[in-house]
Amino acid sequence: MTAEFVLYENPGWGSAIIEAQLAVYGMPVRLVPAGGTSDPDAVARAMAGVNPLGQVPALVLPGGAVMTETAAMTLHMADLARSDVLVPGPEAAERAAFLRWLVFLVAAVYPSFAYGDVPTRFVPEAGAEAFQARVIEHRKAMWRVMEAAAVGPWFLGARFSAIDVYLAVMTRWRPGQAWFQTETPRLWAAGQAAGGRAEVVPVMARNFG
Known part of the structure; x- marks a missing residue:
């Protein structure tokens, strides 16, 4: 895949989970700081236009759709990558x-x-x-x-x-x-x-x- 993902993130936050998965798949991503602070209200303000709950991470897909919830991102990225390296396929024992x-x-x-x-x-x-x-x-x-x-x-x-x-x-x-x-x-x-x-x-x- 060559189209770019956009990940709203703060270093050390849950966005690192998604950033790492994108790296495993080799998917290109642009990182956008989402407040860079331990103040949840400041982060919520920074994220207001992307995630209604004002939470990190949020992932903008190459087509422009916005995803929240890391489990949803995890499953969707596996589908896009057509890979079972991170998500066991439907027939897998695990x-x-x-x-x-x-x-x-x-x-x-x-x-x-x-x-x-x-x-x-x-x-x-x-x-x-x-x-x-x-x-x-x-x-x-x-x-x-x-x-x-x-x-x-x-x-x-x-x-x-x-x-x-x-x-x-x-x-x-x-x-x-x-x-x-x-x-x-x-x-x-x-x-x-x-x-x-x-x-x-x-x-x-x-x-x-």
């Missing part, structure tokens, strides 16, 4: 597990950052610290569920997938790399291996230094 854990990541784990990173958007300031601590503990429990399901060396077993790309990025977030290394070593190893792929290394360096 297909059901892939879909299950992709949705688990985006519907259960990922949203915990939306309400846990800036808790005062959801609870009074007096209770924000305790609320955030409870969210992080719940997130740890969810990661342990995934650890129990991880096969190794990749999350699904012998085959690399987009789940591993998610892990490469999300194991950089809270509760932090040291926790993942100790408490969820299979997730950590899969994420490290994904981040070490030749196509993904520059993406990880740009996003996390």
